[in-house]
Amino acid sequence: MTNHLNNHHRDTVAAIFAHPTSHNIRWVDVVSLLSAVGEVEEKHDGRFRITVGAEIEVFDRSHHKDISIEQVIDFRRMLKHAGYGPDAPNTVKTPGQED
Numbered sequence: 001m002t003n004h005l006n007n008h009h010r011d012t013v014a015a016i017f018a019h020p021t022s023h024n025i026r027w028v029d030v031v032s033l034l035s036a037v038g039e040v041e042e043k044h045d046g047r048f049r050i051t052v053g054a055e056i057e058v059f060d061r062s063h064h065k066d067i068s069i070e071q072v073i074d075f076r077r078m079l080k081h082a083g084y085g086p087d088a089p090n091t092v093k094t095p096g097q098e099d
Contacts, residue, residue: 013093017086021069027062031074037084053082077082 005013012033015022031048036041038052048059053089059071066077079085 005033009036013079013084014078014086016072016079023066023069025067025072026065027067028065030067030071034075037079037082050078052084054076055081056098 008029009032012025012029015025015066016030034050034052038050040051041049043049043058046061048061049060050057057074059074062068062071093094
């Protein structure tokens, strides 16, 4: 994969994969990350169709500013299957890489 993530996206990936699971991951940060690594389409009913790698999921917008634990687990799975994670080469900044 050739997607390069900026520092903000890498911080969001780290938060999604953190143990214990973080309770303070903002919805807007996740949407920004997923837009960088895949495709995010907001539907007319307010739901979001998210494609990352070969996976497609439909999510409701978080009712709070932060995502739920269930959403963290779903996003973690999607990102891991697409080759993103704290130890994946797609999320590590290489020397000379610009944001």
